Amino acid sequence: VRxxxxxxxxxxxxxxxxxxxxxxxxxAAVLLGAVVAVVAPALTAPLRPTPVHxxxxxxxxxxxxxxxxxxxxxxxxxxxxxxxxxxxRSGFVRVPLDVxxxxxxxxxxxxxxxxxxxxxxxxxxxxxxxxxxxxxxxxGPGLVATIKQRYERPLMEIFE
Amino acid sequence: xxxxxxxxxxxxxxxxxxxxxxxxxxxxxxxxxAVAALVGSFGLLSLRSFFQRVHAPTLxxxxxxxxxxxxxxxxxxxxxxxxxxxxxxVPAFVAVTAPITTIFLMRAATFRRRVAGEDAPxxxx
Numbered sequence: 330v331r332x333x334x335x336x337x338x339x340x341x342x343x344x345x346x347x348x349x350x351x352x353x354x355x356x357a358a359v360l361l362g363a364v365v366a367v368v369a370p371a372l373t374a375p376l377r378p379t380p381v382h383x384x385x386x387x388x389x390x391x392x393x394x395x396x397x398x399x400x401x402x403x404x405x406x407x408x409x410x411x412x413x414x415x416x417x418r419s420g421f422v423r424v425p426l427d428v429x430x431x432x433x434x435x436x437x438x439x440x441x442x443x444x445x446x447x448x449x450x451x452x453x454x455x456x457x458x459x460x461x462x463x464x465x466x467x468x469g470p471g472l473v474a475t476i477k478q479r480y481e482r483p484l485m486e487i488f489e
Numbered sequence: 490x491x492x493x494x495x496x497x498x499x500x501x502x503x504x505x506x507x508x509x510x511x512x513x514x515x516x517x518x519x520x521x522x523a524v525a526a527l528v529g530s531f532g533l534l535s536l537r538s539f540f541q542r543v544h545a546p547t548l549x550x551x552x553x554x555x556x557x558x559x560x561x562x563x564x565x566x567x568x569x570x571x572x573x574x575x576x577x578x579v580p581a582f583v584a585v586t587a588p589i590t591t592i593f594l595m596r597a598a599t600f601r602r603r604v605a606g607e608d609a610p611x612x613x614x
Contacts, residue, residue, distance in 0.1 A: 349575045404525060404552045407544060411532035419541050421610040435588075442588040445547040448540075449588065450595045453613035460613055462595065464544040 333367060338383050340366040381432050385487050392483040400444050407445040410465055420466040421450060424459040424473050428481050433488035440480050511567060515560045522556025529553060539598050550587045554580040
């Protein structure tokens with residue numbers, strides 16, 4: 330199984346996407362989806378330099394819920410900031426990182442981008458720190474603590 | 490006979506109320522997405538520096554796309570009488586790819602600022 334499906338999560342995701350895109354779910358669609366789920370990860374393996382280990386599905390589910398809530402909340406915050414048209418105190422924040430796995434960092438980049446008001450600016454070469462731009466910077470150290478505790482810790486549990 | 494007629498009438502009314510409820514829900518979700526897209530575009534116009542403007546389109550790529558795709562999936566599922574979820578693939582792929590453009594734009598902007606000697610954070614090394 331390991332040799333046939335080197336990236337099981339990717340295979341399952343491809344299979345699900347294939348079935349949701351096919352107009353009817355019949356034997357032909359399932360067979361083609363299975364072929365795609367086996368062949369595509371094998372062909373694209375060189376694109377994934379570090380193997381992805383995903384563990385702790387419960388932690389991942391809780392993180393997803395957390396991100397959805399935070400995204401909705403910061404959508405409201407940024408909308409009011411944009412519409413009020415008052416001068417905003419924006420600035421950069423340096424976040425020291427403990428997580429090193431590149432896949433976890435990729436997901437962290439998605440989270441930061443998905444919550445309006447924070448934008449990923451730069452990552453240190455040794456991945457020891459991250460530079461963020463914050464639209465409305467009121468409590469820098471508090472924001473750093475929130476990101477580390479809310480997002481980085483679960484990501485380390487899932488990927489490392 | 491009149492009992493049956495009353496029951497049928499009540500059932501029809503119930504269905505109508507249910508359908509209107511769903512229609513209202515779908516309309517609210519779609520409108521929320523449209524409002525988010527409008528506010529995001531307005532922010533792109535009105536915010537002052539590049540680093541502030543880069544935040545505005547995230548309103549469109551989060552609540553904007555998710556709400557409209559969700560409304561599409563709900564409406565099409567009801568109309569076609571089958572589960573119709575692949576509209577939700579659009580915001581999912583946007584969520585995966587949006588960080589790439591943001592990171593490239595931010596890197597280019599910080600690099601330009603540093604080269605120009607303007608106020609910019611020091612490189613992380």
